[in-house]
Amino acid sequence: MIEPTNLASYVPTATFLTHAIKATTSFDIEALLAQLPITPEDEYIYDEENPDLGWQRGKFHWMPVGRERGNAGRIKQANQPVNPIAERAINGMEAIIEMARQRELLADASALAPPTPRGAVERYFNLPPLDQLPKLDDSEVSKGVRAKARELAKQLRVRLIFDKTAREFTVAIEDDGIGQAPVSIHRTLLSLGLTTKADKFYLIGVFGQGGSSAYAVSKYSWVTSRRAADLLNGEADGVGWTVIKHVFPRGRRDDYFAYLAAAPDGRVPFASEADADAANIRHGTRFVHIGYDFGRGGSAITRQLYTALTVAELQPPRCSIKRSRRSLSEYESRNDNE
Ligand SMILES: Nc1ncnc2c1ncn2[C@@H]1O[C@H](COP(=O)(O)OP(=O)(O)OP(=O)(O)O)[C@@H](O)[C@H]1O
Numbered sequence: 001m002i003e004p005t006n007l008a009s010y011v012p013t014a015t016f017l018t019h020a021i022k023a024t025t026s027f028d029i030e031a032l033l034a035q036l037p038i039t040p041e042d043e044y045i046y047d048e049e050n051p052d053l054g055w056q057r058g059k060f061h062w063m064p065v066g067r068e069r070g071n072a073g074r075i076k077q078a079n080q081p082v083n084p085i086a087e088r089a090i091n092g093m094e095a096i097i098e099m100a101r102q103r104e105l106l107a108d109a110s111a112l113a114p115p116t117p118r119g120a121v122e123r124y125f126n127l128p129p130l131d132q133l134p135k136l137d138d139s140e141v142s143k144g145v146r147a148k149a150r151e152l153a154k155q156l157r158v159r160l161i162f163d164k165t166a167r168e169f170t171v172a173i174e175d176d177g178i179g180q181a182p183v184s185i186h187r188t189l190l191s192l193g194l195t196t197k198a199d200k201f202y203l204i205g206v207f208g209q210g211g212s213s214a215y216a217v218s219k220y221s222w223v224t225s226r227r228a229a230d231l232l233n234g235e236a237d238g239v240g241w242t243v244i245k246h247v248f249p250r251g252r253r254d255d256y257f258a259y260l261a262a263a264p265d266g267r268v269p270f271a272s273e274a275d276a277d278a279a280n281i282r283h284g285t286r287f288v289h290i291g292y293d294f295g296r297g298g299s300a301i302t303r304q305l306y307t308a309l310t311v312a313e314l315q316p317p318r319c320s321i322k323r324s325r326r327s328l329s330e331y332e333s334r335n336d337n338e
């Protein structure tokens with residue numbers, strides 16, 4: 001078996017991670033990748049029958065998302081560029097619910113699952129169904145509900161950033177949910193058509209591909225994930241990190257989406273528990289989509305985003321949306337005036 005390429009052999013891992021989780025531009029990503037030994041994408045052609053073939057020991061390699069060379073068709077399915085953001089936000093909420101559910105099971109293995117997502121939110125967060133929110137008034141009880149919802153919303157953050165120099169949008173979706181252990185990231189966060197949710201009626205996702213649609217509208221994406229320490233189920237703690245990009249192979253027409261892998265089995269680069277702590281990475285998952293293409297929706301992006309999240313029944317205050325201060329509003333008002 002080929003040992004995974006070790007990040008720590010090439011970079012001071014904690015420092016590298018500290019920079020990695022701040023990367024919001026293509027320039028930042030390229031600077032990170034330049035520090036690593038990476039086999040050029042045309043030199044390693046992933047073969048699912050024999051992924052070891054052509055693997056250069058001690059290097060990182062670009063591997064198709066879902067370990068499926070023909071993944072572009074499925075990944076390019078989002079019809080509105082804002083939709084993938086709603087998919088990611090839903091995944092984040094599910095990760096927060098799943099953490100509560102798994103902890104409930106730790107305390108009582110026979111506890112029955114909530115029958116619906118709504119039931120889960122009522123049980124774990126003691127919040128009323130969405131359609132009761134408009135009935136909130138100025139009473140102390142209502143204020144308490146609002147405060148609780150705001151507190152919960154802090155665990156899921158959607159940030160929209162506009163880099164003036166590169167004229168590039170970046171969308172970050174971060175949750176403080178259950179996370180995935182480094183060895184599981186490629187089988188979950190980077191899988192296609194596989195879901196961990198099909199038998200969980202208290203979650204929404206079922207197709208195992210919603211989140212991946214974001215790659216199609218991004219120049220680069222990166223992800224880090226760390227599992228909640230009490231829910232590791234025997235897997236090692238630590239943080240996994242990878243970058244996802246669109247690959248156009250030389251002399252071929254079949255483009256695909258690839259992520260940086262550390263081993264032929266698909267594992268992503270990872271760092272130890274101590275390095276994760278040093279870089280201040282706690283449990284949960286962060287996806288950052290860089291060079292985000294909002295298509296013709298250049299103007300009023302935050303309005304569209306708000307609508308997309310509302311349609312997805314996520315309605316703030318269950319999720320906090322922030323935009324990057326002035327630069328983005330300037331961009332929007334300029335485009336509105338054009
Ligand atoms: N924020 C997250 N935290 C932890 N695990 C996640 C997160 N997002 C995705 N996953 C894992 O990755 C898998 C794939 O996510 P994806 O959104 O592509 O599919 P899904 O949610 O299972 O189904 P759907 O396509 O209906 O959204 C999930 O089943 C889950 O195991």
Ligand SMILES: [Mg+2]
Binds near residue numbers: 090205206211
């Ligand atoms: Mg999903």
